[in-house]
Amino acid sequence: MNKIRLGIIGLGGIAGRIIPTFLKHPKTDLRGGFDIDAARMRRIKNSYGIIMANNAEELINDENIDAIYLAVPPKLHHDFSIKIMRAGKHILCEKPLAGTIKEAKEMHEVAIETQIVHAMNFPLHYGFAYDRIKELLEAKSFGALKRIDLSVLYPVWPRVWQQNAWIASREEGGFVREVFTHFIHLIQTTFGPINNIHSFVEYPEDESKCETGLIALGELENGVKVVFNGITDVNQETDLRLTIYGTEGSIELKDWNKLTVKMGQESFVSSGDFKNSSKTSNSTFKMIDAFYQAIEGKESNVVTFEDGLLATKVVERLLGNV
Numbered sequence: 407m408n409k410i411r412l413g414i415i416g417l418g419g420i421a422g423r424i425i426p427t428f429l430k431h432p433k434t435d436l437r438g439g440f441d442i443d444a445a446r447m448r449r450i451k452n453s454y455g456i457i458m459a460n461n462a463e464e465l466i467n468d469e470n471i472d473a474i475y476l477a478v479p480p481k482l483h484h485d486f487s488i489k490i491m492r493a494g495k496h497i498l499c500e501k502p503l504a505g506t507i508k509e510a511k512e513m514h515e516v517a518i519e520t521q522i523v524h525a526m527n528f529p530l531h532y533g534f535a536y537d538r539i540k541e542l543l544e545a546k547s548f549g550a551l552k553r554i555d556l557s558v559l560y561p562v563w564p565r566v567w568q569q570n571a572w573i574a575s576r577e578e579g580g581f582v583r584e585v586f587t588h589f590i591h592l593i594q595t596t597f598g599p600i601n602n603i604h605s606f607v608e609y610p611e612d613e614s615k616c617e618t619g620l621i622a623l624g625e626l627e628n629g630v631k632v633v634f635n636g637i638t639d640v641n642q643e644t645d646l647r648l649t650i651y652g653t654e655g656s657i658e659l660k661d662w663n664k665l666t667v668k669m670g671q672e673s674f675v676s677s678g679d680f681k682n683s684s685k686t687s688n689s690t691f692k693m694i695d696a697f698y699q700a701i702e703g704k705e706s707n708v709v710t711f712e713d714g715l716l717a718t719k720v721v722e723r724l725l726g727n728v
């Protein structure tokens with residue numbers, strides 16, 4: 407079995423969470439990493455014994471590396487990913503694909519042109535809830551689709567566990583890019599494109615800061631409405647839920663992994679192993695496995711840059727950037 411020789415650019419929050427799962431995969435040969443933050447590089451080196459490069463280009467141009475996991479802030483995805491693909495390396499890019507639709511389109515075009523494996527980290531796609539929702543919908547017991555409702559409440563943004571400058575910035579942060587993206591991807595792969603978006607975004611006075619609220623409406627091709635509702639800085643527990651309403655019942659996915667099916671007076675609760683990219687997360691393992699399968703030319707359910715572009719289009723329309 408040939409291993410996949412991997413490099414990692416960006417060794418911050420998400421990379422720190424995913425590295426143990428990469429190392430758990432028998433096909434991973436982790437060859438090196440790089441981050442502009444020397445302290446972070448030292449921490450990761452000390453924890454996992456990974457060799458650190460002197461700069462990102464060293465990894466991108468290393469002939470002994472097959473693939474790169476790119477985990478830098480969103481506005482850097484474009485330039486780095488294009489260099490990586492042009493250097494002939496397969497790429498696993500963090501979401502959101504890019505900070506603008508134009509950049510996302512360019513990245514997608516280069517991915518097609520270079521025929522490089524272009525994967526994205528949407529762990530929800532590989533988790534229990536995604537499969538279960540599909541099964542439930544295929545069983546057709548919910549009747550006709552009536553409405554989809556995505557709603558988030560965060561007591562503070564950035565969240566306590568993700569404190570960094572970019573996540574609070576209007577240019578590349580905010581809950582719409584950071585959180586909605588995952589669910590937009592789920593909705594679009596399950597029900598088709600979301601069009602006809604009307605959105606009201608609330609921003610703080612400081613023009614450098616990201617949204618604090620959003621109320622929006624989109625439409626599926628069959629006319630079914632998708633309602634978006636997001637709010638931050640409300641002194642209450644975090645509440646994140648996607649609800650799919652049918653004429654006969656509904657499916658609610660709460661906090662990433664709690665699925666409740668409601669039919670008439672009855673409700674059934676189940677929860678899976680999906681924790682947002684946690685160290686033991688099975689969905690992250692499956693995501694990495696799908697990436698490796700695609701590199702080996704095998705059939706794979708890898709999430710591609712095309713999926714990332716479709717999600718970015720909706721995200722940037724919701725934010726009124728189009």
Ligand SMILES: NC(=O)c1ccc[n+]([C@@H]2O[C@H](COP(=O)([O-])OP(=O)(O)OC[C@H]3O[C@@H](n4cnc5c(N)ncnc54)[C@H](O)[C@@H]3O)[C@@H](O)[C@H]2O)c1
Binds near residue numbers: 415477479480682
């Ligand atoms: N898929 C998921 O579930 C998930 C979860 C969290 C974050 N993310 C995404 O992952 C990406 C990174 O997020 P994060 O929370 O880890 O952010 P972070 O700020 O914690 O980490 C980013 C790292 O990139 C480094 N970096 C910045 N510029 C660089 C450069 N030029 N060269 C090399 N390294 C550089 C920073 O020093 C930092 O260590 C974002 O796109 C974010 O949206 C995805």
